Amino acid sequence: MPTIQLPDGTTKDFPAGSTALDVANSISERLMQQTIAAEVDGKTVDSMRPLEELSESDPIPLRLFTTRDDEALGVLRHSCAHVMARAVMRLYDGVGLAFGPTTGNGFYYDFDLATPISEEDFPKIEAEMQAIIKEAEPFERFNLSRDEAVKLVDDLDQELKTEHIQTGLAEHDSLSFYRQGEFVDLCRGPHIPHAGKIKAFKLLSIAGSYWKGDANNKHLQRLYGTAFFDKKQMKAYLEQVEEAKRRDHRVLGKQHGLFTLSNDVGSGLCLWLPKGATVRALLEDFIKQELLKRGYEPVYSPHVGRVELYETSGHFPYYRESQFPPLFGHPAGQLVDYWKTQLGEGTINDDAESDFLAAAKDIGCPFDDYPFAKPADEKIAYLKAWEKHQERYLLKPMNCPHHVQMYKAIPRSYRDLPVRLAEFGTVYRHEQSGELNGMLRVRGLTQDDAHLFCTPDQVEQEFKDTLDLVKFVLASVGLEDYRVQLSLREPGSDKYTGSDELWDQAESTLRRVLTESGLPFSTAEGEAAFYGPKADFMVSDAIGREWQLGTVQLDYNLPERFDLEYVGDDNTTHRPVMIHRAPFGSMERFVGMLIEHFAAAFPLWLAPEQVRILGLNDDMLPYCEEIQKEFRTAGFRTTIDHQSANVKKKIRDAQLDLIPYMVVAGPKDKDQNGLSLRDRLEGDLGFMPTADAIAKLVEERDTRQIRQVIQSDFKGFQGGDEEANSY
RNA sequence: GCUGCCGUAGCUCAGUGGUAGAGCGCGUCCUUGGUAAGGACGAGGUCGUGGGUUCAAGUCCCACCGGCAGCUCCA
Structure with missing residues (x-):
């Protein structure tokens, strides 16, 4: 008779064979209806398995996952992948099953299939899936020994599964399967109680893939889909996908003249057009000013x-x-x-x-x-x-060796440290052609790079200051929502340089400073660079997508390889520690991300063209020039619209060009020595004296106000790690 | 790099074997207006590059270059 302990600490005895669903039912029938899966001993499990099979603990700690939990959503999607595979097997002959895991936003299943599937086939497959869901058949789990498992998948003509059991799962004595009607699949689970729980799903795309991700292996067809507990959530997700497409920086970059790529210059070599270059230069100037305040020194190195x-x-x-x-x-x-x-x-x-x-x-x-x-x-x-x-x-593929030579150029004393060398360093990497993507993945990129050389005692303070800098610069462009991924070494692995003692020290320092900073962070073992642990900034944009931008890395390797030294207060030589850090990552990637974040509507301080002056008629041009002069004196980037068109047309053009402010100047404005201001967001602000308009804009610019970002309430878009349900 | 799809005017695209099209943009002229498109006329393309098939190729075939999606990769 198992004793169950719920998250609030209460315990209760249940008859042998009781499941999480039984426990839920004992609380309320409604809760049972909503229960999708459960957590036992920290593991997500089926809600329909007897609890004493799942845990040795006494009492058994149980948490119920309902339709409101993210964990349940993953279970739902994986089950939906099974439903999709079942539908495909009903519609096509000789379907070979590969893997069908969940992704951050949905799921996929890889099929070995002679007939090519195209998007035109989706309605057919979706209809079949709908029929399966309507039947609401349960997902039934059973275990087989290795031999029995091989026999079963052989009988089912699933060659890939046979291979996987014999190679990938060679160490498993017993293997679990799930049956849903006529469909049986080797699967670790867990699954939803029955297919009827899938309330909203959609096939998204078809793509090629390879068995076990290796291009030398068999080519497979990957069918992507997504599923939700209700149609409203799915609609919000699909709208988000559409919004992301509208914000594509490659489209907006072309449309607004920010950057271009040229066949003749070469793949992945980004050409910054004047408007894009203006945004970049503003960001660079901003960072340079900030670095000076924080004790960095500028350097330049060759390419x-x-x-x-x-x-x-x-x-x-x-x-x-x-x-x-x-x-x-x-x-x-x-x-x-x-x-x-x-x-x-x-x-x-x-x-x-x-x-x-x-x-x-x-x-x-x-x-x-x-x-x-x-x-x-x-x-x-x-x-x-x-x-x-x-x-x-x-x-040069990275800047560090050059900066290291600069450190070595003169003898260093502990009194000189930390030395902080900063450079917008352009590096070249021959990324695979298939990886190139607009500004986000390029072959020539400029890092907002710096290398800090410090004593081991200074690492903590320097790291803290670096975090502070990153927080400050991200906030200045309106990026307030982010988390840090702390990448640590894999225990017991020999692929890292440096002593365990140094690594322990470095990792605990990073962890301590991150904890003190109050930043949300997660750890990822085995993700460290070979020379040291690192902290990567995962930043959420206006529509909830996560981007990996800045990075801070501790390095004990290069100081060793290049034999870096400083003289300590004991008059003997010591080895400094290096910190690599880039708050933006690269200017290309960062600006590309900003284009999508702002949908190219940059805030006033970053807008390539801040103010456009529109004369009511051609007679107003001299007055427009007077106004322009005053705005330029105040440091604004402005143009005059010289079109021989009416003001409606000029306003429309300026709105479409995403100019933050429009100045409309007509005879009435001129008589009163002022202008009519129009905000691209609020519309007409009415008449005001020129000086007042300038003062208003100066305030907005100098405080770097962010006014135009839509903050999404849709979380988890493109977030989350892939979950390998299929063993 | 691999698989699939794609490459026509500055941009977005139509044109499936018989002498190159539209909308927007651009230029000129008319219009001189009060908060998201006033009108007329005009310029602009050796159809990604190189081969091949054909009486005839933007259209069919091959190779290369470039792009897109996915896979793999990212010091």
């Missing part, structure tokens, strides 16, 4: 560096795949580089080697004493010795 520099830092050849190829001073450079790689991989033969030497000789490198008969590593050493005298440059 290339010798390959040796990145060999020392450890980024070359490790990240070679995502770097632009090296620039070689000698024509044989590339040849030698290639040959070295071949030697390293052991994919060579004598003929190829002779060809290589002949080719090298042709372009001026006889290599007379090449160690022909020696092992590959001696040959590599020989070629490396040659390379050492050659020029080999890399477009």
Whole structure:
């Protein structure tokens, strides 16, 4: 007879075999109706399984998940994925099932299917799903031994499931399945009690994918959908998706002349047009001012560096795949580089080697004493010795090695620390072509970068100050809603550099400062950089989407690799600690995100064009110019609309151009030495003296007021981690 | 990088084998007006690039370049 403990601490005995639904029913029938799943010992479980099967604890701690809980929504969606798979199997022959997990916004299922599915097939599939839901059949769980499980999926002709049991699940002795009518699927669960709980669902898109995410594996068709407990929530979600499409920075960036991409310049190489450049320059100026106040020093570094520099830092050849190829001073450079790689991989033969030497000789490198008969590593050493005298440059993939050289340029005493070197540093990364996305993912980007070199004792204060800076700059553009992800090392893993002691110290420092800061944060084990733990800012935008922007990283690795030192108060040398930090991340990504956040309607302080002056007729042009002069003197970016059109047309154009303020100037305004002001949000504000209008705008600009953002009440959009329900 | 789809005027798009179209924008002229589109006329395209098929290619085929969606990746 199990004893159940509810979250409020009360305990109660139930007959053997009682389920979470029985417990809910004992409280009220209504609660039972709303119960979707349960939590036992911190794990989400089926509401229809006997509780004593689920826990050894006494009493058993139980929490009921109802339609109001996010956990329940995940369970619902996963069950809906099963319903979708069942519908697809009814409609098509020879459907192979792969995985069908939930995502932050819905679910998908991967199918191995000869017939291509297209969006035109969605109504058909949705109708079949609706029929299944109407039947409201229960989800029934059963366990099988490995052998029985293999036999079952074999009988069902599910080759992928067979493979998965034999490889991915090799360590499981017993495997769970769920049956719903004729549909049986290998699945960890949990599920909703019956299909009737799905009150709103929709298929969203079809896409290609690969078995287990590997491009060498079988190609699959992935069908995406979403589900909710009621139609209203789903409608809100779908509207949010539409709103996101309307805010696409690639469309708005083109429409408003913010940035452009050119085939001839190259993929992922963003061209900042005057208006976009204005926004960026304002943000950069703003940050520069702030950094000066906080003790940072500006530096500049070139866009290339010798390959040796990145060999020392450890980024070359490790990240070679995502770097632009090296620039070689000698024509044989590339040849030698290639040959070295071949030697390293052991994919060579004598003929190829002779060809290589002949080719090298042709372009001026006889290599007379090449160690022909020696092992590959001696040959590599020989070629490396040659390379050492050659020029080999890399477009810089990060700024740290350059800043490190600046630190090393002069001897440092503990009295000089912390040293804070800041630069808008442009770096180049050869991202895969399929990854490029407008300004959000590019190949040339400018980080609002800085490196802090400090003593171990100073780390805590510096980290605290950095958090404070990030909070301040985000608030200045109206981004107040964010959380921090603290990325820690994976315990027991050997892929990190630095002693356990340093890591423990670094991680506990970050954790302590984050806790004291009051910022919401979550931890992610195994997500740390190889050189140290980091704190990433996950920022929510106006319509509730989350973006990873700024980052703060502790680094014990580069100081070691570059042998950085300072002289301590004990007159011996010590190793400084480095902090990498970029509040915006990159200017490209940040401005791209801001375009979507504001839907290109930038607040007054950031608007490329702040005030547009509209004359009532052409006779007013001289007066418009007088007004413009006064606004310009006050530091505003303004233009005069010279169209020979009526004021309605000029206002419409200015509204569509998202200009924060319009000045309408007619004879009546001129007579009274003033203007009529129009706010893009409020409309006509009526007549006011020019000085008053300017004072009003100066106030709004200098306090960096944010007036136009719609704050969404839809939370969790694009949020949340993927949940792997399918084992 | 992989799979699929796409590439026509500055922008958004129509045009499926027989001499290139619309709307918006742009230019000129008329209009001179009070808070989201006044009117007329006009300029503008070797249809992404290179091959091929055909009497004939924007249209069909191939390759390349670029874009989009998804996958994979992101120091």
